[in-house]
Amino acid sequence: MxxxxxxxxxxxxxxxxxxxxxxxxxxxxxxxxNYTGRERLVGKRALITGGDSGIGRATAIAFAKEGADVAIAYLPQEQADAESTKEVVQSVGRRCVLLATDQRTEEANTRLAADAVAGLGGIDVLVSNAGFQMAHTGGIADFPSGQLEQVFETNVFATFWLTKALVPHLGPGSSVIITTSIQAYNPSEPLLDYAATKAALNNLMVNLAADLGPKGIRVNAVAPGPIWTPLIPSTFDAEKVASFGADTPLGRPGQPVEVAAAFVFLASDEASYVSGTVLGVTGGKAIF
Structure with missing residues (x-):
């Protein structure tokens, strides 16, 4: 890899x-x-939101190659990418349950949790990865109506609601992993709302780790830097895309598979004493 x-x-x-x-x-x-599994997740069952493409797709593929069965949640308009992910997961002999869901209501997340548990016979790992961003260069004075609600509902509220719905189904040794971002530490002005949600998720992760630790449930986060996913060309203008990732010490954007390895570690028993922490995959940009 x-x-x-x-x-x-x-x-x-x-x-x-x-x-x-x-x-x-x-x-x-x-x-x-090019990802080689080493049987680190054999027997585990994972729900991965935003699992149709990008980091979520790479995580689903890596989990499958490590021996896990997966359910992936995605927007209905992303069905083609979801089907493609399912084909790869099944090609390595693992199950993949497709759950088209718009997660912007508590009811949708309650239903998603129930469907994932039913589809896989239980859940051991939640990867709350689905996210929304839209670059805005005009500042707060003319911030688009409704965008703030969409980004917080998708990124923060959905994570809270889905975790709440799944906790009764998670036993000792289970793991919750949240996708945050370098934006929580080094926010970009065009992403002021998105960056705020990622900072909120870091805080939520720490509190969930404290809350769920006595139940034997670990909670961590992965903070990616600039990763080459469909979110980039669909939320930035062409000029920004052309320079994407060039400002990192490694001088390039990361690939989704390079982030998936972090999720594998945190979901595995190798991380049995790791909880309440953020693992950065940023191309050299510091998180602190």
Missing amino acids: TPDSKPQKVPAQEQKWPGTTSAMDPPPDHGED
């Missing part, structure tokens, strides 16, 4: 939100061919 480490320039491009994997140039690396 070693993507090309040389600095790579991403061509200028844009997509309509939420974007599709097939339209990306270059295609992102989800580990379909």
Whole structure:
């Protein structure tokens, strides 16, 4: 699992939100061919939100190659990417349950939790990864109506509601892993609302770790830096996309498979004494 480490320039491009994997140039690396499993998640059952593409897809593939069965949640308009992810997971002999869900209400998350438990016969790992962002360069004075609600409902509220719904089904040794971001530590002005949600998720993670630790449930977060996923060309303009990731010490955007390895570690028994922490995968940018 070693993507090309040389600095790579991403061509200028844009997509309509939420974007599709097939339209990306270059295609992102989800580990379909180069991730090697080592049986670290054998027998585990995982629900991964935003599992159709990007970091979620790579995590689903890595989990499957490590021996886990997975359920993936995704927006209904992302069905094609979800089906593609399912094909890869099944090709390595694991189950994949598809659960099209818009997570912006508590009822939707309650239903998602129930369907995931029913589909896999239980849940051992929750990866709350689904997220929404939309760059806005005009500042707060003309901030788009409704965007703040969408980004907080998708990123923060859904994580809270889904975790709440799944806790009765999680036993000792279970794990909750939340996708936060470098934006929580080094926020960009065009993403002021998104960055705020990621800081909130870091705080939520710490409190959940304290709350659920006595039950034997570990809670952690992964904070990616600039990762090449459909979210990028569908939420930034072409000029921004063309320079994406160039400001990291490694001089390039990361690939989804490079983040998936962090989720594998935190979900595995190797991380049995790791809880309440953030693992950064940022290309060299500091998180503190």
